[in-house]
Each structure stands twice: as C-alpha cells, then as structure tokens.
Amino acid sequence: MTLDSLAEWLLAYSGPLIRGGQVLLILLLAWLLQRLLARGLNRLAMRYPQLPVEVLWPLRGALRWLIMGSAFMLVLERLGVSAQVLWTALTGFVAVAAVAFFAIWSVLSNLFCALLIVTLTPFRIGDCVEVIESADKPGVIGRVLSINLFYTTLEDLSGDAPGCWVQVPNSLFFQKAVRRWRNGELPVARKLEI
Structure with a gap:
C-alpha cells in the first residue's frame, strides 16, 4: 500500500472514523461520569451513616439512567438523527409518562411516603406505633418489623391476633x-386497654 492510496483511504473514511471516535468518547465519558457519581454517593453514605440505603439505591439508579439516556441521545445525534426528531420523541415519552403517573398515583404515593419515612424517620424499626383511625374506632397498633417501598410491616399487638403481621x-x-x-414497648396503661 502506497502513501497516496493510504491518503485516499483516510479521506474516504475520515467521516465515519471521526464519528465512531466521537461515539466511543461519548460512551466513555458517560461511563466515567456514572462511576464518579456512584463513588461519590458511596462516600456520602460512609460519611453520613444515618443516610439510609433505601434512598441511595434509587438515587444511584436514577442517576445511571439519566446519564446513559443522555449519552444515548448524544450518540443518536452524532449518528445523524435530527435533534427535532429526538426532542419530539422525548416530549411524547414524557407526555405518556405523565398520563401513566396519574394512572398509578397511589403506588407512587406509597413510594414517596416510603422515602419520607426513611429520611424523616417519624418511627424506626423496633418502635411501637398506632395508626389512629378516629375517636370511636381503634386503629392498627404494632411493633415495626420492616419498612419497604410500599408497606410498613407491623407485628400486631392488638390482642385480636397476637403475633400476626400487618x-x-x-x-x-x-x-x-x-x-x-420509641423503646419498642407499650406503656403498661396502654397494654391494659388492649
């Protein structure tokens, strides 16, 4: 292969080679940014142990999806998909997501309330809690066993079904x-009522 034929080959394929290099650079930078943010969140969790893992996992996942989604949009733009088409598709997706949001609002409400319970800690695992229905109806009373994204599991202390989970x-x-x-034990007067 001569120098002239190499120069012709480079001229013919320089566009696709540059575009491929740009795509690889975008993907590499997105991966590095995602790793740096994950490491930063891990350091934040180590520095503040009261920050619950239940908050960090969804945050880490949301950041990963945001970064990779942005990188995907940039790659498509570098491959020739017009920005107008990308924004039209993105806004259409957001509109459908907004409709889906209203359709599953109760599930999302429980997810948001789980986030509030974990961050604001109105109660903790091991505490005894009572959800008061009204003045004339007894509520649910129990010891907190676990808190997940949708439910808080209580060990029933009401006397109707002791040992049952609610x-x-x-x-x-x-x-x-x-x-x-807070101490996980009901006061003696409250035990006598139940």
Missing part, C-alpha cells in the same frame, strides 16, 4: 394520626 401502606402514616413509643 402490612400498612406507607401513605396511611401521612393521612392519619400516628402514636409512637
């Missing part, structure tokens, strides 16, 4: 009054 939707803790005992 799963209370997280949004209920923000819709009703809640009585809490």
Whole structure:
C-alpha cells in the first residue's frame, strides 16, 4: 500500500472514523461520569451513616439512567438523527409518562411516603406505633418489623391476633394520626386497654 492510496483511504473514511471516535468518547465519558457519581454517593453514605440505603439505591439508579439516556441521545445525534426528531420523541415519552403517573398515583404515593419515612424517620424499626383511625374506632397498633417501598410491616399487638403481621401502606402514616413509643414497648396503661 502506497502513501497516496493510504491518503485516499483516510479521506474516504475520515467521516465515519471521526464519528465512531466521537461515539466511543461519548460512551466513555458517560461511563466515567456514572462511576464518579456512584463513588461519590458511596462516600456520602460512609460519611453520613444515618443516610439510609433505601434512598441511595434509587438515587444511584436514577442517576445511571439519566446519564446513559443522555449519552444515548448524544450518540443518536452524532449518528445523524435530527435533534427535532429526538426532542419530539422525548416530549411524547414524557407526555405518556405523565398520563401513566396519574394512572398509578397511589403506588407512587406509597413510594414517596416510603422515602419520607426513611429520611424523616417519624418511627424506626423496633418502635411501637398506632395508626389512629378516629375517636370511636381503634386503629392498627404494632411493633415495626420492616419498612419497604410500599408497606410498613407491623407485628400486631392488638390482642385480636397476637403475633400476626400487618402490612400498612406507607401513605396511611401521612393521612392519619400516628402514636409512637420509641423503646419498642407499650406503656403498661396502654397494654391494659388492649
């Protein structure tokens, strides 16, 4: 292969080679940014141990999807898809997501309330809580066993079914009054009522 034929080959394929290099650079930078943010979140969790893992995992996942989605949009733009088409597709997706949001608002409400329970800690695992229905109806009372994204699991202390587990939707803790005992034990007077 002569120098002239190499120069012709480079001229003929310089556009696709540059575009391929740009795509690889975009993907590499997105991967590095995602790794740096994940490392930063890990350091934040180590520095502040009261920051719950239940908050960090969704945040890490959302950042990963945001970065990779942005990188995907940039790659498509470098491959020749027009920005107008990309924005039209993105806004269409956002509109459908908004409709889906309203369709599943109760599920999202429980997810958001789980985030609030974990960050604001109105109660913790091991605490005794009572969700007060109204003045004339007894509420759910129990010891908190676990808190997940949709439900808080209580060990029933009401006497009707001792030892039974009750799963209370997280949004209920923000819709009703809640009585809490921090040490995990009900006061003696409250035990006698039950």
